[in-house]
Amino acid sequence: MTPSPAPTASTGVELPDALLCARAVAGDQYAFQALIRRHAPAMRSYAIRLTGSTADADDVLQETFIQAWRKLDTLEDAAKVRSWLMTLTSRKAIDLIRTRKPNVPIDDVAETHAKEQTPEQSAITGSEIGALAKALKTLPKQSQEIWVMREVGGSSYQEIAELLDISPASVRGKLARARIKLVQEMEGWDS
Amino acid sequence: MNTHIPLETLSNWLEDEHSGNHSPQHLLTGLHIHHCPTCTQRLEALQRLERVTNDLVTEEENKQASDSSWLDTMLSNLVLETKAGRSIPLTAHHELDTLTQTEGSVIAAIRRAGESLPGALVSRCRLDGDVEAPRTPINVEITASVREGSSVADITRELRERVRKELERISELNVEQINITVEDMHSFDIEQATKNLKDSPHAP
Ligand SMILES: [Zn+2]
Numbered sequence: 001m002t003p004s005p006a007p008t009a010s011t012g013v014e015l016p017d018a019l020l021c022a023r024a025v026a027g028d029q030y031a032f033q034a035l036i037r038r039h040a041p042a043m044r045s046y047a048i049r050l051t052g053s054t055a056d057a058d059d060v061l062q063e064t065f066i067q068a069w070r071k072l073d074t075l076e077d078a079a080k081v082r083s084w085l086m087t088l089t090s091r092k093a094i095d096l097i098r099t100r101k102p103n104v105p106i107d108d109v110a111e112t113h114a115k116e117q118t119p120e121q122s123a124i125t126g127s128e129i130g131a132l133a134k135a136l137k138t139l140p141k142q143s144q145e146i147w148v149m150r151e152v153g154g155s156s157y158q159e160i161a162e163l164l165d166i167s168p169a170s171v172r173g174k175l176a177r178a179r180i181k182l183v184q185e186m187e188g189w190d191s
Numbered sequence: 192m193n194t195h196i197p198l199e200t201l202s203n204w205l206e207d208e209h210s211g212n213h214s215p216q217h218l219l220t221g222l223h224i225h226h227c228p229t230c231t232q233r234l235e236a237l238q239r240l241e242r243v244t245n246d247l248v249t250e251e252e253n254k255q256a257s258d259s260s261w262l263d264t265m266l267s268n269l270v271l272e273t274k275a276g277r278s279i280p281l282t283a284h285h286e287l288d289t290l291t292q293t294e295g296s297v298i299a300a301i302r303r304a305g306e307s308l309p310g311a312l313v314s315r316c317r318l319d320g321d322v323e324a325p326r327t328p329i330n331v332e333i334t335a336s337v338r339e340g341s342s343v344a345d346i347t348r349e350l351r352e353r354v355r356k357e358l359e360r361i362s363e364l365n366v367e368q369i370n371i372t373v374e375d376m377h378s379f380d381i382e383q384a385t386k387n388l389k390d391s392p393h394a395p
Contacts, residue, residue, distance in 0.1 A: 013378075013380040013381060013383070013384040014384075015381065015384050015385060015388075019381070019385070022314060022315075023314075023385070026302075026314065026315050026316070027273065027274050027295060027298065027299065027302075028302070028388075029271055029273075030388040030389050031385075031388055032271065033266055033269075033388075034388050036266065037259075037262065037266070040255070040259075040262050040265075041252050041253075041255035041256035041259070041262075042252045042255075044255045044261070044262075045248070045251035045252045045254065045255045048251075049251070058261070058265065061265060062265060062268075062269070065265075065269055066269070066271070069271045069272075070272075128243045128246065129243060129246050129247045129250060131243075132240075132243045132244065132247050133247065151244050151248065152248050152251075172203065172206075173199065175202075176198075176199040176200075176202035176203050176206075177199060179202045179237060179240060180198045180199065180202060180237075182240055183236045183237060183239075183240050186240070186243075187236055187239075
């Protein structure tokens with residue numbers, strides 16, 4: 001199959017997630033692929049943030065797609081399919097991080113940032129995002145994971161707690177401290 | 192006002208503010224912030240962080256969406272197992288052959304035949320009865336959606352006809368009844384977009 005631009009529905013209609021989910025559950029692979037197409041960019045940028053590597057993120061996504069296809073019938077509310085997919089992505093990514101050898105080289109996600117700004121984006125926004133990306137790297141590894149799961153993945157404290165095997169209160173505390181550290185890094189705050 | 196709100200509390204306060212937690216403690220803290228320039232400044236810095244966080248998340252997602260060649264590659268390599276369901280026996284032309292077709296392939300054929308009809312979408316389809324025993328009478332249960340403005344009676348009749356013909360063509364099932372439940376109405380646009388899914392260059 002040759003890659004080509006994503007299909008824009010000729011009628012200009014965005015099929016609702018609920019319709020795509022129902023058809024996918026009934027065995028329609030086309031509907032499933034359309035659903036994946038819609039949410040994959042968010043899943044991939046999340047997986048890259050979480051694993052720190054594009055190659056690892058793609059492995060995570062492959063597995064997540066297959067699992068999503070198998071388990072889609074367990075999703076109770078089709079309106080929540082995006083957060084459901086993000087949760088599956090979290091699980092697969094955390095599994096991968098935990099089994100990874102300690103010295104695997106990791107792409108520098110933050111470094112690529114400044115270069116890939118589109119011209120329309122204001123210099124100020126760009127530099128703020130760049131500063132945040134840089135500040136993130138100063139966080140302890142677990143705090144980074146918690147921050148990414150919460151802010152990028154949209155996970156609840158409970159979900160994060162279960163995945164990292166710590167208490168929800170501890171997640172909340174670490175997240176608050178991570179945010180303070182980020183502000184301190186970015187704005188030269190004195191604590 | 193010489194003790195300020197600890198930073199961690201301030202950060203949690205902002206989170207509670209979003210989630211709508213308005214406990215007395217929360218309101219008291221809010222009151223302090225309101226009257227305290229230092230805590231207000233710190234809160235504003237945390238709010239700026241929230242905004243930049245959103246910018247970063249949006250930008251990274253847009254970046255992935257803008258060049259989706261990675262996704263094309265990934266989807267073209269994606270092998271999804273079809274839900275095979277039961278095994279339906281077919282008459283063998285040679286006595287040593289054992290031929291079967293899967294329930295999943297029959298249901299897919301029913302869906303295709305049904306949706307070849309303008310005005311109809313097949314939501315679900317089920318084969319009711321012991322399809323694994325040759326010649327046993329079975330029923331086909333279809334849940335369909337009909338386009339707004341079309342006649343439900345006409346669509347239902349034609350849908351039943353197309354499905355019956357297709358089943359005669361591709362299977363040896365002893366179909367007694369084809370029951371169609373119309374559960375939904377849909378717009379012309381939704382039907383087009385749904386049927387276009389199959390014609391997309393990315394279709395599996
Ligand atoms: Zn204060």
